[in-house]
Amino acid sequence: MTPAVSQVLADLAGRVARNAAPNIPAADRAGELGLSALLLGLAAEMWDGAAEILAQENADLRALLAAGAKVWGEDTRRRWLDALSQGRDESLRLSALQSANGELKVALIALHAELERRDDPEARALESQIWRALVAASDRRRLSGSPV
Amino acid sequence: MEEAELVQRLGAYAAAQMPGARDVAVTEIARITGGASRQTYRFTLVWTEGGEARRRGLILRRDPADSLIDTERRVEFEAYRAFHGGEVPVPEMLWLEEGDEALGSPFFVAAEIAGFQAGTGPLWTAPYLESLPELGRRKWTILGQIARADPVALGLAAVLPATRAEDVWRRELDHWEGVLDADETEPLPVIRAAIRWLRANPPPPAQKVAVVHGDYRTGNFLYDTQGGIHGVLDWEMCHLGDPLEDLGWSFNPVWYFGQGKPGGLLPRDEAIAAWEAASGLVAAPDALKWWELFACVKGQAIWVSSARTWLDGANRDPILVYPAWALIDAQDRAALKVMGHL
Numbered sequence A: 001m002t003p004a005v006s007q008v009l010a011d012l013a014g015r016v017a018r019n020a021a022p023n024i025p026a027a028d029r030a031g032e033l034g035l036s037a038l039l040l041g042l043a044a045e046m047w048d049g050a051a052e053i054l055a056q057e058n059a060d061l062r063a064l065l066a067a068g069a070k071v072w073g074e075d076t077r078r079r080w081l082d083a084l085s086q087g088r089d090e091s092l093r094l095s096a097l098q099s100a101n102g103e104l105k106v107a108l109i110a111l112h113a114e115l116e117r118r119d120d121p122e123a124r125a126l127e128s129q130i131w132r133a134l135v136a137a138s139d140r141r142r143l144s145g146s147p148v
Numbered sequence B: 001m002e003e004a005e006l007v008q009r010l011g012a013y014a015a016a017q018m019p020g021a022r023d024v025a026v027t028e029i030a031r032i033t034g035g036a037s038r039q040t041y042r043f044t045l046v047w048t049e050g051g052e053a054r055r056r057g058l059i060l061r062r063d064p065a066d067s068l069i070d071t072e073r074r075v076e077f078e079a080y081r082a083f084h085g086g087e088v089p090v091p092e093m094l095w096l097e098e099g100d101e102a103l104g105s106p107f108f109v110a111a112e113i114a115g116f117q118a119g120t121g122p123l124w125t126a127p128y129l130e131s132l133p134e135l136g137r138r139k140w141t142i143l144g145q146i147a148r149a150d151p152v153a154l155g156l157a158a159v160l161p162a163t164r165a166e167d168v169w170r171r172e173l174d175h176w177e178g179v180l181d182a183d184e185t186e187p188l189p190v191i192r193a194a195i196r197w198l199r200a201n202p203p204p205p206a207q208k209v210a211v212v213h214g215d216y217r218t219g220n221f222l223y224d225t226q227g228g229i230h231g232v233l234d235w236e237m238c239h240l241g242d243p244l245e246d247l248g249w250s251f252n253p254v255w256y257f258g259q260g261k262p263g264g265l266l267p268r269d270e271a272i273a274a275w276e277a278a279s280g281l282v283a284a285p286d287a288l289k290w291w292e293l294f295a296c297v298k299g300q301a302i303w304v305s306s307a308r309t310w311l312d313g314a315n316r317d318p319i320l321v322y323p324a325w326a327l328i329d330a331q332d333r334a335a336l337k338v339m340g341h342l
Helices: A005-018 A026-047 A050-071 A075-085 A094-117 A121-141 B003-017 B073-083 B129-148 B168-183 B189-200 B243-250 B268-279 B285-312 B318-338
Strands: B022-032 B039-049 B052-062 B093-097 B107-111 B210-212 B221-223 B229-232 B239-241
Touching (some): A005 A026, A050 A075, A050 A094, A075 A094, A094 B189, A121 B189, B129 B229, B168 B189, B189 B318, B210 B243, B243 B268
Antiparallel strands (some): B039 B052, B210 B239
């Protein structure tokens, strides 16, 4: 969730306060408050499950990177994946989970591209696992009003 | 700029454009919400000419401090002007101002096309429901007419950067991948995989180098209850390119609006048939698939830019947060769907 919910809520708080002033044109006020309400609704839906979604996704990514470390021939890259796969989410702050998630996804993108360059059954099988994980992550993040 | 100052400066600007007019004034100004790339206002211009009182509904489109889509307003203005009076319905353009002197930022003024809907909110309710198939046929027929148009005859070849039929895909992909590289706020494994696929499986050269609207979707045209379309809007991403780009964008699953069909209007095969009949071109399935996946990359680049603009702080309009929160995962899902993984 970028921008972070906490940042957006802080901004919306100021915006709602400003729109309480009597000199704001009615159309501007209606537009700003309508959008603010829409975002508050999205925040309410995302907020409760956000930490669990990121923690689950990070665990899945680490499992994929561990599998990747076993099949990647090049030493430096293999050690990189291996080190990341052994990490843990020590903090359950969304900012910490998000930061770890970003780092893991950078490695996943590199692993995915490497597997696409190969044509052996091991690579194909792990690539299929990556696609399944990406679909599962997208399912977990899906909002109730999502158009897709 | 406060509304009272905007009214005064806009009135003064309009008076300077109308030497035969007296007592020129701006009244009934109201902001139209929803646009993230331009600030849009509806207003009435009143004046006296030849002893007669006159009035006209107009639209002001002004650049905000930091817009969602970085474009030259001249491109948008000239695209509208090129199509005005022809079979593709667009509002009449009046004045373009590219400097900051008049209103603090560049803007253009256009005639208002009043009495029709643009937003998607009421579309899937009465009294619009019965005419949705007709609206869909009209939508893709007009898109075919845009594809059929001759950019040289329209005067747009002189305004829009030239390109070659075999190069258009690479130019567009390079551009939007560059936007992602610059603005990405978190890594995007699905979209990066899509970009690798697009580069490994390039489409055939464009059948013709055509005018591409760039954001042709339900919500960017004015419609009535009978399935009629009275104005195609939001030409700020107009460029020369492969006409399949617009068709692919119109098929982006994020524009299905939860209705299970393109644009929420028409089954895919009927939309393609209407487009082919009007354009005289062919939507070859493999080439169209390439442009549909490209549309997912382009869409994601726009949503990501929206988040970046908000985070950088120059523009904290809440409209910039909405696509980042509501559409980034949906766009990933759309890409997964086009690639056959969902």
